[in-house]
Amino acid sequence: MKILVEDTAENHTPHIIVVGGTSGLGLALALHHLQLGWQVSIIGSNEAKIADINNQHPTVVTYVCDLTDVIQTQSLLDELSATSFQRLIYSAGSYTNERVQHLSQADSDKMLAINLQAFEQVFRWASVQLKQQHQSLDFAKDCRPSLICIASIAGTMDYPYASLYAKSKRAMIAAASAYRAALAPYNIQVTCIASGYIDTQALRDLNDGDASHKPFIMSTQTAVDQVMQAIDDDIELAIFPRSMRYITRVLNHLPKPLLNLILRGKLDKPS
Template sequence: MVIGGTSGIGLALARHYLQRGDRVAVCGRDLQRLPADFHNAISYQVDIADRTSLSQAINDFAAQGLDMLIVTAGIYFNTRSHLLDEAATLHMLRTNVSGLSHAFELAAEKMLRQKSGQLVAISSVAGLLHDYPGASVYSATKRNVLSLCDTYRIALQPFSIAVTAIVPGYIDTAKLRALNEGDASHKPFIMSEQKAVALIVDAITARRDRVVFPWQMKWLIAVLNLLPRWVLKLRK
């Protein structure tokens, strides 16, 4: 099951597992975005922030077993260009934090009965930053993703359930291009969607705890974390 599977990385991952012949469920807020070649996928119109609909979808699909849950759903706001008011703040928290927590909780309940399975969440290198001026709330939510993955991994490891945290840098998706006036090529170490999906699939297959890519971004983040806050504020 892929939550956030109607676009971007979620869609690409769902397509990979469909082409492999797996039984795949795709969850998203707008199922009309699914392409024609997804006719073999089971689809659920779900907002991850809505625990009721999320629970109904997982219960329905998991009635025949649940081998893997992949959560790619997430919201980004950059406070340099958008005012993060009360409604936007709550929306981000409910999607990036509460929604993921509920999804993991519901899926773990099914997997514990099987004594098998894998939980996968997409975080961001922003979650590795100690401070991220202009996107500090987003960065904090992505740190929470990593913390949640660590917690569930420790709790579920005795029951043969793996938890994988994916920590990507910039990926050349349609959404990123839209956020950058149609062209995201200026982003540091930007990676093609195809290559990113290959790395994610490899990490999932190996049941790795955490994978950070590209490696250049991993080291850049380490350097940025050594810089004082006022330097980071100069970043354009």
């Protein structure tokens, strides 16, 4: 379903685009903004989930897009260039548990494409759009423009045995930091979220339907609250829960060989 959103400069309703917003934290953040009165657009690849959102939330604008397809993604971004928005959240992600299964070519390509390449493509486009809107004073006065990406606490760890998932999330964190510096003169906020385990359906599916054994696991609502607080506080890299933030900080100060030994049997899981 592809519907162009009215220019928010005219209706003064802030507009958010959530890439990867059909489930999990992305959907929860989209619906939270909807409750706040925002115009919400969601991009996802699962047509069944899109249809369900259309049925339950008819005011949400939805787009079906395969982010692994560069041409299809760019076509959608070109279409969205006709709209204005104040916030974009990149919440799309792909994960394969490299500890329990061999990383196939298809899995490798998909993780790299969604976790890094599509993220870079979307953020590049979004930064251009927001800068142009900044120059035309096209923003709602009470809403600072912002780019938000959902990484993982796995990306905050720097050790030799890191998985592709962790390395791609680490690259996302670094890229977001660069965008934050580059967009500061435009008063455009960039915040990266690096959370621990969130009790989403995707995580439960990876753990035979029950992820309660995961350390410091938090509810989706708690994660939404943390993300919104990080945006309000203009945090560059928000790492939560606090207990995990302290643990990763300590681990990152260990000698690399020791850190590698500790983590070798515990490859990163998705947030």
